[in-house]
Amino acid sequence: MKKEELLRQLPAVHELVSSCQLTDCPPQLLTAAARDVLSYWRTGILEEGQVPPNFATLAAQVDTVAREMVRPNLRPVINATGVVLHTNMGRAPLSEAACQAVLDVARGYSNLEMDLESGERGERYSHVEKLLCRLTGAEAALVVNNNAGAVLLALHALAQGKEVVVARGELVEIGGSFRIPEIMAQSGALLREVGTTNRTHPRDYEQAVSPDTALILKVHPSNFRVMGFTREVKRQELAAIGLKHQIPVMEDLGSGVLVDLQEYGIDPEPTVQETLAAGVDLVTISGDKLLGGPQSGIILGREDLVKQLKTDQLLRALRVDKMTLAALEATLRAYLQEDAHEKIPVLRMLTQTEAELEKRAVALKDLLAEALEDKCVVIVKSGVSRAGGGSLPLTDLSTTLVVLYPQQISPAELAERLRLDETPVVVRLQDDGVLIDPRTLLPGDEEILSKALQKAMYY
Numbered sequence: 001m002k003k004e005e006l007l008r009q010l011p012a013v014h015e016l017v018s019s020c021q022l023t024d025c026p027p028q029l030l031t032a033a034a035r036d037v038l039s040y041w042r043t044g045i046l047e048e049g050q051v052p053p054n055f056a057t058l059a060a061q062v063d064t065v066a067r068e069m070v071r072p073n074l075r076p077v078i079n080a081t082g083v084v085l086h087t088n089m090g091r092a093p094l095s096e097a098a099c100q101a102v103l104d105v106a107r108g109y110s111n112l113e114m115d116l117e118s119g120e121r122g123e124r125y126s127h128v129e130k131l132l133c134r135l136t137g138a139e140a141a142l143v144v145n146n147n148a149g150a151v152l153l154a155l156h157a158l159a160q161g162k163e164v165v166v167a168r169g170e171l172v173e174i175g176g177s178f179r180i181p182e183i184m185a186q187s188g189a190l191l192r193e194v195g196t197t198n199r200t201h202p203r204d205y206e207q208a209v210s211p212d213t214a215l216i217l218k219v220h221p222s223n224f225r226v227m228g229f230t231r232e233v234k235r236q237e238l239a240a241i242g243l244k245h246q247i248p249v250m251e252d253l254g255s256g257v258l259v260d261l262q263e264y265g266i267d268p269e270p271t272v273q274e275t276l277a278a279g280v281d282l283v284t285i286s287g288d289k290l291l292g293g294p295q296s297g298i299i300l301g302r303e304d305l306v307k308q309l310k311t312d313q314l315l316r317a318l319r320v321d322k323m324t325l326a327a328l329e330a331t332l333r334a335y336l337q338e339d340a341h342e343k344i345p346v347l348r349m350l351t352q353t354e355a356e357l358e359k360r361a362v363a364l365k366d367l368l369a370e371a372l373e374d375k376c377v378v379i380v381k382s383g384v385s386r387a388g389g390g391s392l393p394l395t396d397l398s399t400t401l402v403v404l405y406p407q408q409i410s411p412a413e414l415a416e417r418l419r420l421d422e423t424p425v426v427v428r429l430q431d432d433g434v435l436i437d438p439r440t441l442l443p444g445d446e447e448i449l450s451k452a453l454q455k456a457m458y459y
Helices: 003-008 013-019 027-048 055-070 096-106 126-136 147-159 180-187 202-208 235-245 272-277 303-310 322-336 345-350 354-375 411-419 445-457
Strands: 140-144 163-167 190-194 213-219 249-254 282-286 297-301 376-385 397-406 428-430 433-436
Touching: 003 027, 013 027, 013 055, 027 055, 096 322, 126 140, 126 272, 126 297, 126 322, 140 147, 140 303, 140 322, 147 163, 147 180, 147 213, 147 249, 147 282, 147 297, 147 303, 163 180, 163 202, 180 190, 190 202, 202 235, 213 235, 235 249, 249 272, 272 282, 272 297, 297 303, 354 376, 354 397, 354 445, 397 411, 411 428, 411 433, 411 445
Parallel strands: 163 190, 163 213, 213 249, 249 282
Antiparallel strands: 140 297, 282 297, 376 397, 397 433, 428 433
């Protein structure tokens, strides 16, 4: 058949639009979808001589394209992987209080930069500064858009054009190939490496200090550990060196912990409180990792140093919005009220007991076995969860997994169908099985997961 004849088989745009099933979709979007579908087939006919499908198939394709147009690109995902701080899935889920706080300030006006008592202009950071200081013992605090931004701002404000002394073994790379040396170069500070990859001594810092030294920087290796023949300079030792030479000492803690998690079997992590108490002048942490709040970078420490950061012109490029501040304030208040382990999802997930996880896994296994009948073999077995997000790299979190062995499709195909569901479900694959870890399932996820599996297996 000639191409001209094939082109004549394509219906008009208005014919396809009138046959669409999406009655709640705006007419202009349906028209755009119909044009996209017809354009695709015209190209196929002209370039490859493709034979277009029948009218019903074309109309169904228009419905599919229109649905893609109206469906949000950023949407909720069920995390069944057991990785608590999954960077690809947005890291820390927010508490109910934090979500409500965001909704409250987002739906209208707020006193973001207004002092209600005086009626004058206020400072947006004041909404969380006192809370942060009360919780950590810092003299002052500042919040920016993420921890890399916090480090960049501190280096730019305190050490631009001058040297910053860093141990060679602490020149880390974080996610997305962002490296401490590159961040330092962007800030205008000059890197002065000391020590070796595995061993650094106090004398290395002493010998490096000069009139050009503006800052001593310690970087906590939150996403890796160096084992064996190692030596690092303790923060108390660095604080003493800084005090002796009147040079500020700053530590990038990365994940940022406000509570001791060791009683739950989690490897020790330095808390912000103990870091400041050791004499460190400035500490930077992430708000969306172990703290359990929104993406943000938090800077805590000496008032005079924080004041310098607040007057740096770079701050405006890194400042946070009202929704971030609202979520962060609500998260911090949970710590202040001493119910963070119950209210903040990340802490609740990390501190679940093995007995609780086993109970949840058995209940989920029973639910899925009934829903899937003979389509899947469903079992439970012991396994390991991870903190993720570049946090707690050596901690194995014991868990109980629900494992699915699909009988008619491959595990990879089942995982793909779940990921492409209306509410995407992300799972792990291992040893010909689909692994579901209840640790990272939020309340209500089990029923949604069950329906998604039924849909995927009876595809």
